[in-house]
Amino acid sequence: MNLRDLLSPLYVWKRAFEKPYSINTLKHGREAAPGYRGFHKNDAEKCIGCGTCAEICQNATIDMVPVSDAKDGDSGLRPRVDYGKCCWCALCVDICPTGSLTMSNAYTWVEEGLDLDVRETYCYIPGVDKKDWDDNNLGYVRPEGYELLHLDRVPMPHLNPEERANSFIELVKGYSRELAKREADRCIQCGICTATCPAHMNIPAYIKAVREDDIEAGLKFLYETNPLPGVCGRICTRRCEDVCALAHRGEAISIRWLKRYLTDCVESEKYREILSSEIVANDKKIAIIGAGAGGLSAAYYLRLMGYEVEIFEQNHAAGGMLRYGIPEYRLPYDKLDKDIDFILSLGVKIHLNTCIGRDITFDGLYSAFDSVFISTGLFEPYRIGIKGDDHVAVISGLKLLSDVTNSIPVELGKKVIVVGGGNVAMDAARTAKRLGADVTVLYRRREIDMPADREEIAEAFEEGINFVFQAVPLEIEDLSTGGIRFVYCMAKMVDHGDGKRPHPIPIEGSRETLDADTVTSAIGQGMNFQWMDGEAKANISFGKWNIEADRWGQTSDHKIFIGGDMFNRTADAVTAIADGNRSARAIDKFLSP
Ligand code: SF4
Numbered sequence: 288m289n290l291r292d293l294l295s296p297l298y299v300w301k302r303a304f305e306k307p308y309s310i311n312t313l314k315h316g317r318e319a320a321p322g323y324r325g326f327h328k329n330d331a332e333k334c335i336g337c338g339t340c341a342e343i344c345q346n347a348t349i350d351m352v353p354v355s356d357a358k359d360g361d362s363g364l365r366p367r368v369d370y371g372k373c374c375w376c377a378l379c380v381d382i383c384p385t386g387s388l389t390m391s392n393a394y395t396w397v398e399e400g401l402d403l404d405v406r407e408t409y410c411y412i413p414g415v416d417k418k419d420w421d422d423n424n425l426g427y428v429r430p431e432g433y434e435l436l437h438l439d440r441v442p443m444p445h446l447n448p449e450e451r452a453n454s455f456i457e458l459v460k461g462y463s464r465e466l467a468k469r470e471a472d473r474c475i476q477c478g479i480c481t482a483t484c485p486a487h488m489n490i491p492a493y494i495k496a497v498r499e500d501d502i503e504a505g506l507k508f509l510y511e512t513n514p515l516p517g518v519c520g521r522i523c524t525r526r527c528e529d530v531c532a533l534a535h536r537g538e539a540i541s542i543r544w545l546k547r548y549l550t551d552c553v554e555s556e557k558y559r560e561i562l563s564s565e566i567v568a569n570d571k572k573i574a575i576i577g578a579g580a581g582g583l584s585a586a587y588y589l590r591l592m593g594y595e596v597e598i599f600e601q602n603h604a605a606g607g608m609l610r611y612g613i614p615e616y617r618l619p620y621d622k623l624d625k626d627i628d629f630i631l632s633l634g635v636k637i638h639l640n641t642c643i644g645r646d647i648t649f650d651g652l653y654s655a656f657d658s659v660f661i662s663t664g665l666f667e668p669y670r671i672g673i674k675g676d677d678h679v680a681v682i683s684g685l686k687l688l689s690d691v692t693n694s695i696p697v698e699l700g701k702k703v704i705v706v707g708g709g710n711v712a713m714d715a716a717r718t719a720k721r722l723g724a725d726v727t728v729l730y731r732r733r734e735i736d737m738p739a740d741r742e743e744i745a746e747a748f749e750e751g752i753n754f755v756f757q758a759v760p761l762e763i764e765d766l767s768t769g770g771i772r773f774v775y776c777m778a779k780m781v782d783h784g785d786g787k788r789p790h791p792i793p794i795e796g797s798r799e800t801l802d803a804d805t806v807t808s809a810i811g812q813g814m815n816f817q818w819m820d821g822e823a824k825a826n827i828s829f830g831k832w833n834i835e836a837d838r839w840g841q842t843s844d845h846k847i848f849i850g851g852d853m854f855n856r857t858a859d860a861v862t863a864i865a866d867g868n869r870s871a872r873a874i875d876k877f878l879s880p
Pocket residue numbers: 329333334335336337338339340341365366382383384385386387388
């Protein structure tokens with residue numbers, strides 16, 4: 288034994304009277320390197336509560352917990368980090384699709400009176416629970432260009448503009464199996480999209496089914512809340528994609544195209560086999576007025592519940608606005624029929640060419656059925672509201688589209704003006720172009736204000752449609768030489784500071800003209816209730832624009848329900864489909880007290 292060994296215990300005793308080194312370090316700190324991975328920070332404004340950080344954490348460090356003040360496209364949850372588990376790997380920071388999650392370089396956290404038995408002691412919700420390091424600008428952020436996510440979409444093959452100029456062939460070609468799987472692979476399965484989808488489709492589940500090549504499971508997920516998935520896979524307004532977590536830094540998942548892929552993979556004949564469900568019939572009958580998206584959706588779910596369902600449709604084919612308001616290059620009839628045929632194959636009866644008020648009275652229907660669901664859509668085009676708008680050369684966009692559907696020859700002439708900025712305006716303009724006309728769209732606001740789908744606007748530009756923005760219609764003059772002269776003035780956009788979108792205000796003295804053979808007005812549609820009669824009508828309360836109903840679509844006559852555009856005025860198919868599903872459940876509740 289040497290002398291040092293003999294003296295060692297004395298050295299130790301010396302330490303017993305010193306202040307503990309580690310506690311001092313904790314209390315007074317020691318500067319960390321600028322990029323050190325310290326405690327987390329989260330930008331509460333950016334975080335959408337997608338939970339991707341929690342998913343990737345290999346240590347189960349992150350729980351998603353509810354917070355108040357959720358915004359649109361936000362789950363209302365925020366990550367809570369448990370520092371009893373964190374290994375500071377920063378995977379959560381690297382994956383965060385919004386870029387909200389970062390790490391400070393603070394690494395000491397001292398609190399008085401800690402209860403070390405309580406797990407929550409070292410847990411906090413970054414961005415919500417205030418911490419000293421919230422304003423610390425050092426630390427770890429995902430390095431520029433370093434991506435764990437695939438931010439770019441797998442492009443969808445399209446017909447090029449020259450190929451589609453004179454053709455009604457579907458312009459979107461659809462994903463192959465390989466492309467669909469690649470696109471599905473990008474999905475982080477956060478499910479933020481589901482809340483925003485009006486039909487609350489189980490989007491992560493069907494995207495996962497694409498990825499796993501389990502087409503049958505995918506089809507079943509689609510039909511849980513949407514019996515027109517082939518339609519929605521083509522023309523859905525896809526609000527889900529607007530809130531997709533990936534859209535915060537890259538391109539949203541092509542949710543619509545993946546839905547389309549699933550339905551295109553399955554032949555009509557296989558639908559019954561895959562979606563088979565036993566229908567236990569009851570003795571109640573439901574009448575549905577209108578075979579559009581809302582009516583067909585209600586019919587499907589009511590039939591599955593065992594009701595005898597009869598649809599009354601004034602046109603010679605089912606589909607409503609899907610058939611008569613959307614051109615075939617966007618929604619081919621055979622794809623529409625595939626969805627409709629499956630619904631009818633379940634035993635739903637349909638009476639085509641049957642007009643309520645002409646072939647059968649509303650009262651008669653009311654007394655013959657246990658409940659009536661009305662979903663007639665908005666088929667009454669608004670007039671432009673200027674002098675000369677009753678000219679024979681002025682037709683509605685809807686008439687143009689439905690005439691083409693019905694193969695009625697349309698004489699538009701060489702030059703066509705389309706007034707409006709919504710999807711009907713784009714569809715009318717692009718249809719007129721395909722019929723050989725030189726087309727100009729006049730819209731009273733700016734391009735960014737157009738309510739039409741961005742994709743439709745871009746495709747219209749590609750196809751050579753001319754646009755005049757901030758053009759306010761004044762008058763339509765009859766030209767003795769034939770045709771008409773459309774008179775309009777230019778407008779400036781004025782923000783009134785009322786939170787609404789800026790208004791177009793005509794510029795004094797401006798006056799422009801455009802000669803044309805046909806003017807197509809596509810500035811919106813309203814309702815028409817002339818077909819309603821008798822006592823049943825008397826029991827319903829009418830608002831200024833529509834029938835009044837509760838959130839289930841039940842009117843003041845509790846036997847009558849409404850849905851679709853006449854109820855919510857969003858004028859999109861998926862909302863009408865959601866209405867049909869919701870009212871089917873409400874009707875079932877009403878009839879099974
Ligand atoms: S991954 Fe990002 S956006 Fe998603 S919950 Fe976590 S911190 Fe929020």
